[in-house]
Amino acid sequence: MTKNATRHLLAAPFCLLSLAQAHAQSTAADQSAAPETWAIHGQFTNVTQGHNRFASPYQGQNSLDAAGRTEETSDITLYAGVRLPGGTELWLNPEIDQGFGLSNTVGMAGFPSGEAYKVGANTPYLRLPRAFLRHTFALGGQQEAVEAAPNQLGGVRAQDNVVLTAGKFSVTDVFDTNSYAHDPRGDFLNWSLIDAGAFDYAADAWGFTYGAALEWNQGSRTARAGVFQLSAEPNGKIIRPKFNQVMLVAELEQRYQWDGHGGKVKLLGFANHASMARYADAVRQAAASVPNVPDVAGVRRTAWRTGMAVNVEQELTADVGLFARASMNDGAKEAYEFTEINRSLSGGVAIKGAAWGRPDDTVGVAAVVNGLSGDARAYFAQGGMGILIGDGGLRYGTEKVMEAYYAARLGKQLSLTLDLQEASNPAYNRSRGPVHLLAARVHAEF
Template sequence: MNKPIHALCQLALLGLAAARATAAPEDWALHAQATNVYQKNASFRSSYSGPNSLDARGDTEETTDLTLYAGLRLGRATELWINPEIDQGFGLADTTGMAGFPSGEAYKVGAHAPYLRVPRLFLRHVLALGTEAEAVEGGANQLAGSVPNDSLTLTAGKFAVTDIFDSNRYAHDPRADFLNWAVIDAGAFDYAADPWGFTYGVAAELARGARTWRAGLFQLSPLPNDKIVKPRFGQYMLVGELEQRYQWRGHPGALRLLGFANKARMGRYDDAVALAGAGAAPDIALVRRPGWRAGLALNLEQELDAGIGLFARASANDGSKEAYEFTEINRSLAAGLVVEGERWGRAGDRLGVAAVANQLSGDARAYLARGGLGILIGDGALSYGAEKIVEAYYAARLASWLNLSLDVQRASNPAYNKSRGPVPIYALRLHAQF
């Protein structure tokens, strides 16, 4: 048996053996997850390729992660969580070749051998602003108990910006729903993160009735897409979000408006092109200087009927400067549907279909056409076209703790290049949660 699959199965058996009844409220909790993704891009048409291109001959890679969620209640309203994790594997083409990369389970740092890291270590304090509360079940990074309806929640430590911001019940978790980066997150949301997607920061969430305001301050890496070793806020991201929940024809929905601004040393595309001169490939690293880069995202989730949900995201950012942490997308529009399996007698199964279109600014196009490289893309030249991706998945529940998913994607103009593609991409995902 393949070693990552064998390790996943062992964790599943251990998790079942160690399962315990959940008491409410919990003073402590241990949960675990294991996810293995095999992904393949088939061969496709290509006139040329560059350092950051998908392999046109075809490529197969796998990723595995095993995570422990350990939580402790420090007081009536305060929780401490730590998430040690073992990672292993690579994304297609070492996680390059598409702006809307096809696997949210792939990291920008890969390794053949498993390695240990701690992506999350944070405190959460919830201050009640009213007397009404609702019960919550225990789960990953959530102790069972009750949560006040009106509250101020403070989170501080190391975690992912997307743990709190840009959430969507239908498209946000690459371990359970869609895989593509520009589907599970707003494509133009250049959020603070290390190469695995985590950083240090503080966030506040004020919930009043059907509305929640969120704000956060997060550390940017010292260089674009670089590792974050310790807390240091010389370069940072400010982010805010307003969420409005509502009922439409008796079905719940939510609309979120997000804005962010990154302050860091970053380069302008036109400066890099001008410095390179005629015939030379530009290097954005040579023109970096302190500045700001901002963007907006609109995020919709809407239940259409029992077991059927719609989602959509639209986002845009300042396209004059380089992408700093996430990926090279200046404008993005994504939408999709998710249907629960109760409708065909398979409770716990899900079927999802989504489409996304990503675009670049004129300055970014000129930079890439001259042979410039970005975080994820750079074919050495560019015949520009919007990057268009269609994704569908079916997640089958094999047991209460185990799901098996088949995911299919088709990318037209990968990395915005009409001279390459379309690319068929297939994935098999096994996910266990305890």
């Protein structure tokens, strides 16, 4: 990336800020009086992340570089929304991306940066990750305020409602959300902490797809269901309409009060229908060939792959919150979109800085343990390659990651985060690691 390109990329969010400042100021006073008819928000995030040299007697095509690496990613997003006749919201999110994840975003099943996509580039490039419609059908109940935010127009709505979202967006915009661990631009970075590790959700290589989701909100409960387009082949860059390549997903949410503090429990289930391989078939085919390295590409056939996740968040005080997730999937078949995790358990705490006079700062500490099925272990032990992992061999151990961050608010629209991670058995390999990772994140928004 040239110095001029970097300068323009860093300057862009502040140019966007100037353009939208007048709208932000004019709507702030009138927000309670009338619903927003349109809005423009924006964000800029840069993550610079590196890791030390670590023990590694061997490495393969999808290994984290044992010599140590430092990479950076940058993205600028514009959130442009308008309220159409009838109350339907239309949102477009053009985005400019640049940079690479460590080792080109391979080497750990729980990859250490949620800001790193599976596609990297030295020069900035433009894409449209979200273009969707949202309509809310009122069912009754009291009116509640809707806060103005990116991809959400300010106003009021009935507490009991049905929300339909359709178009191009991320499955995790609607499903598996968590107040304390879900946003790599503001809280944790590790993939298997910000999402349920075994939730193999439909997505292109950037994490987005086409589909529709329906949410029914009634009192303290919400039921969600959705259908989304899977890639034409695992980890595909382009999503093409293919009606036999779909994900079905449903989620039940129960909200409650415990000792005066809010909490949520969510139960999610999903089923992917696509042409995918069984690990055992790939291993069996390799046994009759030379060299006997298994390859999933040659044994794919139409099948279902299912999984589930439990997601909990609990406020302990106004400044302290806990979260936990547990997830598992059908480990007999290859990972299709997300990453090679067949079971995962994560949990952590987020603490606001009021106790030390920094109420807008946040400290987060969490840990996650990821595991592979027996069939997946056999496949990778014989040199098989996956979406994110493949050392050419495997001395299996669960992948364990600990992460801690401090996010300092430097102003209303700017924050700086220092993030530390330690990964034991990266890519489930006891022969490699541990790996110590350090990241700095700059985030600006309006």
